[in-house]
Each structure stands twice: as C-alpha cells, then as structure tokens.
Amino acid sequence: MEGDFEPADGPVPAAAPSADSSIGPGDLFARIAATLPPPSEVSGAADFELLFVGSKSAGKSTLVNAFLQKDEVPKPSTPLEFRYARKTGATGQNIVANLWELAGAAELTSLLKVVLRPERLSSSAVAITLDLSEPENALATLLQWLGDLRRHVDAMVAELKQQGDKGAAVLASVRKARDQLWAEHPDAAIEAIEAVRPIGIPVVVLVNKWDAFEAAYVEGEYRKLVCRSLRFFAHQAGASLLCTRHKDKPSTAIVRNLLSHIAFGTAAIKTVQLDHSKALVVPASADTFAGIGKPPTVEGVFADSAADKFKAAWEATFPPKETKREAQDLTMVEAEQFAEETIDELRKQKRSELMRQRKEAEFEAKMTDAYQAAESLYSAH
Numbered sequence: 001m002e003g004d005f006e007p008a009d010g011p012v013p014a015a016a017p018s019a020d021s022s023i024g025p026g027d028l029f030a031r032i033a034a035t036l037p038p039p040s041e042v043s044g045a046a047d048f049e050l051l052f053v054g055s056k057s058a059g060k061s062t063l064v065n066a067f068l069q070k071d072e073v074p075k076p077s078t079p080l081e082f083r084y085a086r087k088t089g090a091t092g093q094n095i096v097a098n099l100w101e102l103a104g105a106a107e108l109t110s111l112l113k114v115v116l117r118p119e120r121l122s123s124s125a126v127a128i129t130l131d132l133s134e135p136e137n138a139l140a141t142l143l144q145w146l147g148d149l150r151r152h153v154d155a156m157v158a159e160l161k162q163q164g165d166k167g168a169a170v171l172a173s174v175r176k177a178r179d180q181l182w183a184e185h186p187d188a189a190i191e192a193i194e195a196v197r198p199i200g201i202p203v204v205v206l207v208n209k210w211d212a213f214e215a216a217y218v219e220g221e222y223r224k225l226v227c228r229s230l231r232f233f234a235h236q237a238g239a240s241l242l243c244t245r246h247k248d249k250p251s252t253a254i255v256r257n258l259l260s261h262i263a264f265g266t267a268a269i270k271t272v273q274l275d276h277s278k279a280l281v282v283p284a285s286a287d288t289f290a291g292i293g294k295p296p297t298v299e300g301v302f303a304d305s306a307a308d309k310f311k312a313a314w315e316a317t318f319p320p321k322e323t324k325r326e327a328q329d330l331t332m333v334e335a336e337q338f339a340e341e342t343i344d345e346l347r348k349q350k351r352s353e354l355m356r357q358r359k360e361a362e363f364e365a366k367m368t369d370a371y372q373a374a375e376s377l378y379s380a381h
Contacts, residue, residue, distance in 0.1 A: 048095065048262075050263050051115050051116065053102045053129070054129030063127070063252070063255060067259050087264045125201055133213060187288055196238050203239035203284075208244050209246055210251075210279045212246070220276070224276045228292055241287075243281075258283065295310040
C-alpha cells in the first residue's frame with residue numbers, strides 16, 4: 001500500500017454494559033483509566049485523530065482492522081474504542097494516528113467533543129460508515145452524522161475565534177487545507193447555484209456492504225438512485241465517498257490508502273470511479289453537481305432544493321423502517337469532563353509506549369553494532 005505504517009493496538013476497554021446495567025456516570029471511562037500505567041510526557045510525535053462513526057453493525061470495526069491490516073474477527077464494541085497506528089516520517093518523527101470507534105447509538109453523538117477538540121481541529125478527520133445492506137436506514141444515518149459533525153465543528157470554530165493568536169493559527173491551518181482542495185472548484189464558488197459547504201475537517205463516507213446491496217437490488221435503477229444520492233450529499237459536504245464490498249481486497253486497499261493519505265500525508269489516491277454499475281470511488285473535490293445530475297421527480301413531493309428532492313426519492317424507494325433504540329449505557333455522557341481527562345491519559349500512555357519502543361530499537365541497534373565489531377576483531381586475530 002501507499003505509505004506503509006506500523007499498526008498498533010491501544011488499551012482495549014472493558015466489555016460494553018448491558019441495557020439493564022446499573023453502571024453509574026463515568027464508570028465506563030474509569031474502567032479504561034484503570035488499565036493505564038502512570039503517564040509520561042514524550043516529545044517528537046505528531047498526533048492525528050481519526051474517528052469512525054456510523055450505525056451499529058455497519059462494519060466500523062472491520063474497516064478499522066482493514067486500515068490496520070489486521071485479519072481479525074471484530075469483537076463487540078464498547079461505546080468508545082481506541083487503537084492507534086504510527087508511521088515514521090523522513091525526518092524520523094513519529095506520526096501517530098489515534099483511531100477512535102464510536103458505537104452506533106445516535107445518543108452518543110455528545111461524545112464527539114471528547115475526541116474532536118478545538119485545538120486539534122486541523123489534525124482530525126471522521127469516517128462515517130453506512131450499512132448498505134439496509135438502504136432504508138443508510139441515508140438517514142448519513143444525514144444525521146453530517147448534521148451533527150457540522151454543528152460540532154461550527155462550535156469548535158466559534159471557540160477558536162475567542163482564543164486569540166493560538167486559535168487563529170489553528171483556523172489558518174484549516175483554511176489552508178480547505179483551499180487546497182476547493183479554491184478552484186466551480187461548485188465551491190459563492191455564485192454557484194448549488195454550493196459545496198465543506199464541514200471543516202476531512203470527512204470520508206464509507207458505504208459498506210455494497211455487494212449485499214447489489215445482490216438484493218439487481219435492477220440498475222436502484223443503484224443509479226443510490227449512487228447519485230450519495231454522491232450529492234457527500235459532495236455537498238465536501239466529503240470523500242467510497243463504496244466497499246465485504247472482505248474485498250481491492251476496495252479495502254483503496255480505503256486504507258485514502259485514510260493513510262488523510263492521517264499520514266501519504267500520496268493521494270488517483271482512482272476515481274463514478275459509474276453506478278460499480279462500487280464508487282470519489283475523493284473529495286473529484287465530483288461535480290453537473291456530473292451528478294438533477295434529482296428524480298417524486299409524485300406528490302413539492303420540494304425546492306435538490307437535497308430535499310434526493311431525500312424524498314430515496315425514502316420513496318426505500319421506505320424507512322422503525323428502528324429499536326440501541327441498547328447502550330448512556331449515563332457515561334454525564335461525565336464528559338472525566339471522559340476528556342481519560343482520553344488525555346490514553347494519548348499519554350501511547351506516547352510513553354512509543355518512546356519505550358524507540359529506546360528498545362536504539363539499544364538493539366547498538367548491541368548489534370557492538371557484536372559485529374567484536375566479531376570483526378575476533379576474525380582479525
């Protein structure tokens with residue numbers, strides 16, 4: 001793959017509590033904190049936050065494992081899981097991607113503020129995972145997360161504007177990254193009839209189980225509607241869009257390369273695939289509203305915006321089903337301050353582990369050199 005890196009696992013939180021659990025506020029994060037050794041400060045590492053969100057059983061853990069190049073059977077997720085991967089840059093600096101997986105409950109969106117903080121706005125990204133084997137819920141999930149992310153990022157921007165030079169530096173970095181992608185794009189112009197509004201951080205829409213959707217909806221018109229709708233909403237939000245097949249190596253390799261580009265700055269992917277008869281590959285800014293086309297007309301629906309028309313066409317084709325409230329212990333969201341402190345501990349522990357591994361590698365190299373020198377002297381005599 002482009003930009004090889006070393007996958008690594010952070011501490012694994014305790015199993016998620018059952019729906020009838022009597023766990024009190026903060027207990028989940030107390031379990032995480034209990035697994036951590038005393039923290040130590042480590043310099044020389046740059047962190048990037050990559051957060052996976054989406055509906056339950058959409059395949060978030062499978063895609064995280066694919067990114068880490070781990071062939072493991074996904075385990076039941078706790079409300080917030082943490083792992084990390086690292087890559088050593090040309091200067092020897094460790095670039096570390098903190099991988100967070102947020103469980104599927106919509107009520108847990110309040111935990112966005114635990115991982116996505118104002119001071120880290122320019123070094124954060126989100127992967128929204130959709131389950132296309134259940135298309136009746138997929139679009140609603142996408143729109144919910146896009147809305148929640150936009151509101152949260154807008155709040156972070158407002159907070160940074162109150163932080164003087166420090167906040168201004170973060171915002172300048174965010175604007176620079178946005179302009180690199182969108183400054184010359186016609187759909188991002190102020191005068192554009194349908195304007196792209198980037199959320200403010202890189203967003204990747206991962207449409208999982210494309211193969212299951214193909215098998216269930218064999219007629220091309222279904223795929224055409226799904227692809228055009230997903231392209232529209234992803235493009236409108238300034239997001240990348242990838243469709244993946246279950247355990248399909250080519251599609252997971254593209255996911256891995258795109259996420260590596262975002263997190264580690266490796267080469268951007270060159271593949272663009274817009275044909276609705278195949279799994280989509282649409283990097284951010286590679287699409288256009290003109291290429292997507294106008295939304296279909298739905299009888300009895302009188303909407304002005306293209307977004308409302310696409311949404312109405314999707315819901316008419318795939319009527320939403322009533323979903324059961326996901327069994328989650330939600331009392332943990334009452335302890336956000338404690339949660340943030342625990343996340344800091346996770347980062348510090350990871351940095352400590354990186355320093356330990358670096359020292360071990362340096363010691364091993366020195367011992368190897370000493371052994372080779374001694375062997376040379378012995379051979380000479």
